[in-house]
Amino acid sequence: MAFTLQGIPVSRGIAIGRAHVLASAALEVVHYRVAVEQVAAEILRLDDAVAQVVNELYSLASDLPPDSPPEFSALLELHRLILQDPLLSEEPKRLIAERRYNAEWALTTQLQAAVAQFEEIEDSYLAARQADVEQVVERVLKLLTGSATAFPEPSLGNDDMLIIAHDIAPADMLQFKKRPFGGFATDLGSATSHTAIVARSLDIPAIVGLSSASRLIRQDEWVIIDGDAGVLIVDPSPIVLEEYRLKRRDAELQREKLRRLANMPTRTLDEVPIELLANIELPADCAMANDVGAMGIGLYRTEFLFMNRHGDLPDEQEQFEAYRAVVDAMTGRPVTIRTLDIGADKPFDAEVPSNAANPALGLRAIRYCLAEPQMFLTQLRAILRASAFGPTRLLIPMIAHLHEIDQTLGLIAQARTQLDARGLAYDRELLIGGMIEIPAAALSLASFVKRLDFLSIGTNDLIQYTLAIDRTDNTVAHLYDPLHPAVLQLVAQTIRAGERAGIPVSVCGEMAGDPALARLLLGMGLREFSMHPAQILSVKQEILRADLSRCRTITKKVLATGEPVKIRALLEASAPPQ
Ligand code: PEP
Numbered sequence: 001m002a003f004t005l006q007g008i009p010v011s012r013g014i015a016i017g018r019a020h021v022l023a024s025a026a027l028e029v030v031h032y033r034v035a036v037e038q039v040a041a042e043i044l045r046l047d048d049a050v051a052q053v054v055n056e057l058y059s060l061a062s063d064l065p066p067d068s069p070p071e072f073s074a075l076l077e078l079h080r081l082i083l084q085d086p087l088l089s090e091e092p093k094r095l096i097a098e099r100r101y102n103a104e105w106a107l108t109t110q111l112q113a114a115v116a117q118f119e120e121i122e123d124s125y126l127a128a129r130q131a132d133v134e135q136v137v138e139r140v141l142k143l144l145t146g147s148a149t150a151f152p153e154p155s156l157g158n159d160d161m162l163i164i165a166h167d168i169a170p171a172d173m174l175q176f177k178k179r180p181f182g183g184f185a186t187d188l189g190s191a192t193s194h195t196a197i198v199a200r201s202l203d204i205p206a207i208v209g210l211s212s213a214s215r216l217i218r219q220d221e222w223v224i225i226d227g228d229a230g231v232l233i234v235d236p237s238p239i240v241l242e243e244y245r246l247k248r249r250d251a252e253l254q255r256e257k258l259r260r261l262a263n264m265p266t267r268t269l270d271e272v273p274i275e276l277l278a279n280i281e282l283p284a285d286c287a288m289a290n291d292v293g294a295m296g297i298g299l300y301r302t303e304f305l306f307m308n309r310h311g312d313l314p315d316e317q318e319q320f321e322a323y324r325a326v327v328d329a330m331t332g333r334p335v336t337i338r339t340l341d342i343g344a345d346k347p348f349d350a351e352v353p354s355n356a357a358n359p360a361l362g363l364r365a366i367r368y369c370l371a372e373p374q375m376f377l378t379q380l381r382a383i384l385r386a387s388a389f390g391p392t393r394l395l396i397p398m399i400a401h402l403h404e405i406d407q408t409l410g411l412i413a414q415a416r417t418q419l420d421a422r423g424l425a426y427d428r429e430l431l432i433g434g435m436i437e438i439p440a441a442a443l444s445l446a447s448f449v450k451r452l453d454f455l456s457i458g459t460n461d462l463i464q465y466t467l468a469i470d471r472t473d474n475t476v477a478h479l480y481d482p483l484h485p486a487v488l489q490l491v492a493q494t495i496r497a498g499e500r501a502g503i504p505v506s507v508c509g510e511m512a513g514d515p516a517l518a519r520l521l522l523g524m525g526l527r528e529f530s531m532h533p534a535q536i537l538s539v540k541q542e543i544l545r546a547d548l549s550r551c552r553t554i555t556k557k558v559l560a561t562g563e564p565v566k567i568r569a570l571l572e573a574s575a576p577p578q
């Protein structure tokens with residue numbers, strides 16, 4: 001019988017094929033008590049299984065191809081550490097010895113204790129790590145029960161084998177690299193879960209959070225995974241199947257066509273050049289930015305260099321080497337290095353939750369840096385030193401007050417003096433910009449533009465702070481609206497203020513990477529877009545077929561409309577035919 005399930009889309013595209021349902025070992029373990037004389041052997045059985053999984057994780061890490069995203073090895077390491085935690089490596093042995101539980105029972109009892117602890121946690125990042133603990137336990141259980149995850153050989157032909165699971169460990173996700181499965185769908189997971197992160201980097205259609213897909217779908221049943229809409233269709237009718245095959249074919253042709261755009265100059269129909277820049281988190285991300293022809297880096301989120309190091313912050317040399325690696329990789333194209341935007345959903349250490357009642361409104365980004373001037377000076381010196389090797393711009397996040405800009409400029413002057421004293425080179429003309437991501441900043445531009453060389457609009461936070469929506473909170477995610485008239489007015493005003501002051505303005509929040517919003521932003525006067533490299537070619541395609549005078553007319557109408565529903569209708573009606 002045909003039915004449809006709705007989940008959270010995490011990786012785009014359409015996959016059609018037969019379901020391969022992975023059983024969840026944790027749901028199926030047998031419970032029995034072992035005889036006293038069997039206790040030692042049972043503990044040994046558990047130890048062996050744990051050791052085998054640890055070895056497996058080591059060998060998966062050493063087999064990673066050199067071009068694997070760095071998250072892969074970090075995830076394998078995280079799973080190894082979880083497994084070696086006494087909660088999982090010692091406590092189950094106590095349960096075997098004292099209560100004479102069998103190894104599987106002891107392990108799932110500990111898993112339940114861990115899950116109960118996680119349920120108390122409010123931090124969404126930490127809460128999502130519950131899935132990692134479950135995945136690690138699942139691996140051990142599969143060994144104990146002799147049902148290690150068997151990844152079948154994929155079928156040949158046009159239709160793939162699609163994985164349906166209660167949850168998939170990131171380590172298991174790596175198997176997708178070697179075997180061309182078409183996609184996957186899971187009962188658990190959120191957009192920030194590690195599995196979702198790995199799926200996105202593998203670029204296969206995926207949906208998480210389907211609640212009970214693994215119970216409702218039978219082995220070998222036909223399924224369609226629509227990773228764009230987050231919809232999973234089970235046992236589709238021949239008409240629906242045909243429709244999705246066409247859609248999939250169209251999407252493939254579209255991707256092929258897009259790839260051809262990488263080396264073309266980005267100009268509107270009326271020949272106005274537009275700069276498409278990349279957002280990166282790590283120096284390794286420059287490879288993808290180069291592949292899609294990015295004109296430079298519009299946002300380098302340096303905080304990723306500082307995160308999860310358990311108190312060991314990178315020194316000036318380590319930072320300089322990372323920043324210089326990006327400048328070198330971009331071979332003469334500009335690199336915008338954002339100073340540390342730590343705090344809120346990006347704490348130094350994911351294991352140390354913030355004490356602040358409202359971390360997003362607390363001591364984060366430039367506020368934190370100004371409170372820690374020695375640490376900030378170290379970063380400023382490292383950025384300045386990297387600027388000697390290619391065009392570099394420095395970007396200050398989260399500014400709300402003029403005095404924050406003045407204090408930062410003062411510290412940059414101090415960092416320059418310190419480098420002069422050491423005889424080290426830097427670009428004396430280094431451009432200094434500010435992020436406009438707090439409504440107060442968007443409304444204070446007259447004074448801000450006198451101090452800054454460029455502006456970059458961080459729409460992710462601008463929307464969060466304008467609409468009072470915590471951007472990490474699922475329960476209010478439906479209210480997070482880039483097309484809210486208040487947001488559009490602030491973005492348009494900022495672009496106009498930059499134009500009037502004669503300084504460049506870019507958008508580096510997610511709005512810049514949404515092809516549906518490209519013409520609206522062009523109509524506002526935006527000429528620099530910065531986004532994740534995976535989005536660059538789709539946005540480029542929209543720009544190549546945009547006519548600026550038409551864009552201006554639509555944008556004028558949109559800005560005069562106070563109603564988001566009408567704004568959406570206007571944008572849809574004005575889209576050029578595909
Ligand atoms: C933004 O806020 O739009 C932005 C680009 O910065 P981040 O997402 O890192 O906060």
Ligand code: MG
Pocket residue numbers: 397437458460461
């Ligand atoms: Mg931001």
